[in-house]
Structure formats: C-alpha cells, structure tokens
Amino acid sequence: MSKFVEANEKITEGVTEGMQKIEDGVVGGYKKIEDGVVGGFKKIEDKFTEKFLNEDGTLKTGKVGDTVVEGYHKVADGIVDGFTKVTDKCVETLFAKEGESVDDAKKRLSGDE
Secondary structure (H helix, E strand, O other), X not given: OOHHHHHHHHHHHHHHHHHHXXXXXXXXXXXXXXXXXXXXXXXXXXXXXXXXXXXXXXXXXXXXXXXXXXXXXXXXXXXXXXXXXXXXXXXXXXXXXXXXXXHHHHHHHHOOO
C-alpha cells in the first residue's frame, strides 16, 4: 500500500472519529434538552393534578375547572408542538441525509426502519 493511500486512510479515520464525537455531543445535548422539557412538563402536570383532581381521580367540575382544563390543554399542546418543531429542525439540520425527509431520518436514527 502506498504512503498516500495510508495517509488518506488515517485522515478518513480521524474525520470519522471526529464526526462521531460531534454527533454524540449533539445527541447528548439534545437528550438533556428533552429531559428538561419533559421534566418541566411533568411538574406542571403534577401541580395541575394536585389542584384540579378530586381524591378519587375525577376532575373538579364547574366553570373554573373547565377553564383551567382548557388552559392546561393549550399549554400541553403548545409545549408538545414547540418541542416537535425543535426536534424536527435538529434532525433536518444535523442528521437528515440529502433528499431524506425528517420523518424518514427519525425512523432511520431510531432504528425503526
């Protein structure tokens, strides 16, 4: 094997290792964000449950209860929608291959192909 080929292989190995470290760092950072969002939402959900559920698990009724439930659903939907937009943009920018849809990239990354 020529020195040029050997050097090229070493460069390729270094680039591959570097890209893997970047990907691992991005995925780790994303996981921390995800854990923070989920943890924050869980705290909201726990407070809601504490304030607006009866001991038997039924929802407290009435105008205030209905308004709060509606507001809770709006907050929950907003959090989920916002988080989905962030994750989709991360997948599109960092992990999707050229011409690959975000959904296809997510399936590939999750191993659900």
